[in-house]
Amino acid sequence: GNSVTQMEGPVTLSEEAFLTINCTYTATGYPSLFWYVQYPGEGLQLLLKATKADDKGSNKGFEATYRKETTSFHLEKGSVQVSDSAVYFCALIASNSNSGYALNFGKGTSLLVTP
């Protein structure tokens, strides 16, 4: 079946540190890959996406590259801010999904950035 595995947190970083959150996936066919972010007390928001191999998604200084050879979609940011503190979810939509366009999520990684 389709699944997403991401590193478990919590991850605690100092402001301006480099961030990497690992994400790997298992899927048949050619999934589309996503990173969603959930700020405290808010709903999930799309952070970035990539729909085919070697695509790089980027937004708000975050980026992730769709690596088909390693089935990975690691999230990176060069310099985190306190306002980046949130829970980050890696997710996919399988091209052969029987659930339409429902997302298949990883477990989420909590990030805390301290001043």
Place this chain on the structure above:
Amino acid sequence: GAVVSQHPSRVICKSGTSVKIECRSLDFQATTMFWYRQFPKKSLMLMATSNEGSKATYEQGVEKDKFLINHASLTLSTLTVTSAHPEDSSFYICSAPATGGIYEQYFGPGTRLTVT
């Protein structure tokens, strides 16, 4: 961006009672909505796909008679947890795809259900 609301944001009910959770798309129409369940420190698990004007599609292992879904209009889907038990306590989240696209989904803020 588009907004999806959920009501209530949190609810406490007694075992054996039923609880209805509403999911509304506020500024767009949604023929499809998704219902997820999130356990502590766990991922979101898709429960069912709600289809406007037709029956919901449930994921394997999700009891249709326990989690009743109704999608009566293009802006409203409801999830009713019937005869709730403590093990139904969880965080329930709905989402709706953006009009005309599959890559953007808008999520509600979630409903925290506690069954005592």
